[in-house]
Amino acid sequence: MGIPLDLLLEAVLFGILLGGFYAAVSMGLSVSFGLLDVPNVAHPAIMVFGSYCTFVVVGRFGLDPIVAGLALTPVFFILGMAVYRFYYEVFERRGGREAGVRGIAFFFGVALIIEVGLILAFGVDQRMVDAPYIGKSVALMDDIRIPMRTLVAFGVAIVLTIALTLYMSKTFTGRAIKAVAQDEPALRLMGANPVRIKQWAFGIATATSVIAGSMLIIVGPVEPGIDRDYIGRTFAVVVLAGLGSMTGTVAAGLILGISESIVLIHPSLGASWAPAVSFILLLVILGVRPQGLFGR
Amino acid sequence: MKFWIGAAVVAAALVAMAALVNYEYFFFAGYTVLMFVVLSTAWNILGGYAGYVNFGTPAFFGLGAYSAAVLYKATAAPLALQIALAAVMAGLLGFGAGLLTLRLRGIFFAIATIAVTVIMQTVFINWRYAGGATGLQLLRPEPIAPFESYIKMLFIVMALTALASVAIARYIERSWIGRGLRAVRDSEEAAEASGVPTLRLKLFACTVSGALMGVAGAPMPMYLSFIEPASTFNLTYAIGAIASPMIGGTAHWLGPVIGAVLLSSLQQIVTVTVSNETNVLLVGVLLVFFVVAAPEGIVGLFRRLLRRR
Numbered sequence: 001m002g003i004p005l006d007l008l009l010e011a012v013l014f015g016i017l018l019g020g021f022y023a024a025v026s027m028g029l030s031v032s033f034g035l036l037d038v039p040n041v042a043h044p045a046i047m048v049f050g051s052y053c054t055f056v057v058v059g060r061f062g063l064d065p066i067v068a069g070l071a072l073t074p075v076f077f078i079l080g081m082a083v084y085r086f087y088y089e090v091f092e093r094r095g096g097r098e099a100g101v102r103g104i105a106f107f108f109g110v111a112l113i114i115e116v117g118l119i120l121a122f123g124v125d126q127r128m129v130d131a132p133y134i135g136k137s138v139a140l141m142d143d144i145r146i147p148m149r150t151l152v153a154f155g156v157a158i159v160l161t162i163a164l165t166l167y168m169s170k171t172f173t174g175r176a177i178k179a180v181a182q183d184e185p186a187l188r189l190m191g192a193n194p195v196r197i198k199q200w201a202f203g204i205a206t207a208t209s210v211i212a213g214s215m216l217i218i219v220g221p222v223e224p225g226i227d228r229d230y231i232g233r234t235f236a237v238v239v240l241a242g243l244g245s246m247t248g249t250v251a252a253g254l255i256l257g258i259s260e261s262i263v264l265i266h267p268s269l270g271a272s273w274a275p276a277v278s279f280i281l282l283l284v285i286l287g288v289r290p291q292g293l294f295g296r
Numbered sequence: 297m298k299f300w301i302g303a304a305v306v307a308a309a310l311v312a313m314a315a316l317v318n319y320e321y322f323f324f325a326g327y328t329v330l331m332f333v334v335l336s337t338a339w340n341i342l343g344g345y346a347g348y349v350n351f352g353t354p355a356f357f358g359l360g361a362y363s364a365a366v367l368y369k370a371t372a373a374p375l376a377l378q379i380a381l382a383a384v385m386a387g388l389l390g391f392g393a394g395l396l397t398l399r400l401r402g403i404f405f406a407i408a409t410i411a412v413t414v415i416m417q418t419v420f421i422n423w424r425y426a427g428g429a430t431g432l433q434l435l436r437p438e439p440i441a442p443f444e445s446y447i448k449m450l451f452i453v454m455a456l457t458a459l460a461s462v463a464i465a466r467y468i469e470r471s472w473i474g475r476g477l478r479a480v481r482d483s484e485e486a487a488e489a490s491g492v493p494t495l496r497l498k499l500f501a502c503t504v505s506g507a508l509m510g511v512a513g514a515p516m517p518m519y520l521s522f523i524e525p526a527s528t529f530n531l532t533y534a535i536g537a538i539a540s541p542m543i544g545g546t547a548h549w550l551g552p553v554i555g556a557v558l559l560s561s562l563q564q565i566v567t568v569t570v571s572n573e574t575n576v577l578l579v580g581v582l583l584v585f586f587v588v589a590a591p592e593g594i595v596g597l598f599r600r601l602l603r604r605r
Contacts, residue, residue: 100402102591109584
């Protein structure tokens, strides 16, 4: 390949940090699409919306971006529940011909509206936030320096992943969400209301995407169209993971992060090929192993 | 028969327009409207009849445009040959992409088509001969005999393409192919079980749809005298191609035509008078509105109105 070993090592290290971040931004989609089967192509747009909300809150109250993201979770939780309720009433319940096609078109339209709404409200300029850890870097070994912001995002990603995994496996509601994904009619027979559980789960998925959004704006500047870069990444991670698998999401995020950062430093590929990495990965998985790494 | 008379009237009207109107911008805008008629009609063959959402319109459109541009750069071939090559290349892409992805369920197929678009764009960004990321400047040849301006000629070419693609879509809709595709849309398992060759039908639809999108893209390099990856593989084409059938109605060949004419005329007006962002916002709002409130589109609304009387 012609890449010096130390450069490769650095790329892998950076890829791991990037991968943790990718896993975290895909968590919400892993729940909403992976477990609930909702074709939520607006997920990256909602996340970018979260970035802008973080931007506004940080600007107004001078909070730390992560604290701001956390403070916004209840709002996004309610927003998510409302979106799912609407989606359910209009598409899932009525069902019928083409409900699937229209559901996808619906979320596509929502993504467009969010994207353009952000352009109209904030313009196309890049936005960023200030925090003590942004702009600093930590020295690791002799000459490898890692930006603090990436490290912080990685840390938040790990915490978020662990919290969500524990929630899904230990709590009553978490298990109920998994049960809905596995066998909805059975759940209905047990006397539980699958729609309420799904609504709750979609709320959680949306709440995690505002945290993802605040990480996004920590990692780098954000502009309204950035969601398009994340459609490929998030769906690649979720599909590679095997729909709805949390451990799989982490593994898939790492695979994507490392592949991207190696392609980035590769002498004959470089930055112009990086956006295609996630999509090529996605097509390969869909062709070779559609159930993903940890598929059900 | 009625359809063919109507088509002839529309064709005659467009030709008369080209002969009488001498306002260049009209053809510039009209070309775009007609192009979206082709794209939406092509999209509807797979999306409307078979229920497979294709986000990859820019991939087929862009491949068509680039095939034409590269052929022109290499051999200075006439427009007709450029279009033919574009149809073949985009058709092949449709066949190949279909083979790879049509076994996938709804949303997976949709995401896979976005993947195809990004990969195509990346390939052309990295292809030096085709201009790379900066693009390729092309010198338009003289227009062919009866036409005094090249834009007018392209307008007529696109008008004929639009009529041809509507005729093809209508043929498919009414033949056993269309019935098979509708069976796929309503229940793929049931169709398969009753002996409908589902994969072959979907592949056919994907190939024809792709080829038509390629044809829609082929005159683009000549239209702009320029080609460049970011705008050629732009998501805008996917948005228009999806929104128009959804607004007009996906069940009938007339739906995408009505949707495309309304939507892109409106877009032309809003882009010029307000702003490009408002224009995209409008498309998003209309798309969501129709998908939620009028799932059968404008054609469906009219049908319901007629039935009630």
